[in-house]
Amino acid sequence: MLRTDTQKGNIMDDISGEKIEAHPTEPGRVDMLQGVAGGFGEGNRMLKTLMDAMPIGCYVLRPDHTVLYWNPTAEKLLGFSAEEMRGKRCVDMPLGCSFTNSSRIGAHCPAIVAYATGKAKTLEMFMRRKDGKDILLRNTLVPLADENGEVKELVSFFVPLTDANYDQGLIKAIYETATRDPLTCLPGRKFMEVCIDEAMEIYRRTGQPFAVLFADVNNFHDINNTYGHAAGDDLLRAFGIALRKYGRKADKFCRWGGDEFVGLLHLRHPEDIEGAAKRFLKIAHNCEVTEDGKTISCRASIGITVVRDDDTVKSIVSRADHYMYLAKKRKEDQIVTDFDQ
Structure with a gap:
């Protein structure tokens, strides 16, 4: 059994009987974990000593993101001292936490997911060092429950996945370039499938809704035949710009x-798709480009649907696609949503 040898200070016996040299306890660290659930205080100095000694980053948070503990390896990996972090909310510190697709970790923070579900959460993510460089980590967040089963703290264990630090702008540029459609400068289908899958996982864990938009340029084949493929390409490019605009x-x-586009719309409430439909209606009514002094106009058909409990990536995209075909049959307002069914 692991134990702390209180007579010899920082020497511990492991299961095999070998000696493990621990980091010396720094001033201020003795009381840093007082009051933390699970016996991190006076009743279990062994665990605290292990956390101080372990060669992986470790910190402890309250539900409001206040940092209770920050171990020496976390200091080494990220450059922030325990004194700088303790008592501060991690979300208020310049840690620059982001997912591996470079999007900021905000309302979908894995710590919030771990608190809400009471289950450990492991993910790969970037965190920003004090010197401004980003480092790729694997972070495991473990909720700690008290004797009543209430989660009051969360412990994070993180390790770097590479010895190299990353510049966030460079990583983002490489990622976008690798997934970008050269004509419209929008990401491609595989990228969107991953994004929808991630949004679906967040929805299952937190109930945060989202919607999928499916759009198709009407009579695109006829436009190509009449005005040429260069005009068709210009129209697709203009449509991609319009999607981002609205x-x-x-x-x-x-x-x-081809002439099909898909969007992932983040929502506060399912009813928000009604407002989204009004914004995108401007694209559905008219999208135009000028070619050799001539204005080429077209209409688009759009379907928008909110995620459902039994959805998969395939089912939600297929439903939005079905709505889009229903929209094509309309003479006006060629947008169909869940509220039109």
């Missing part, structure tokens, strides 16, 4: 294939 900052769009 979408919100958090929304994502891709060129699904």
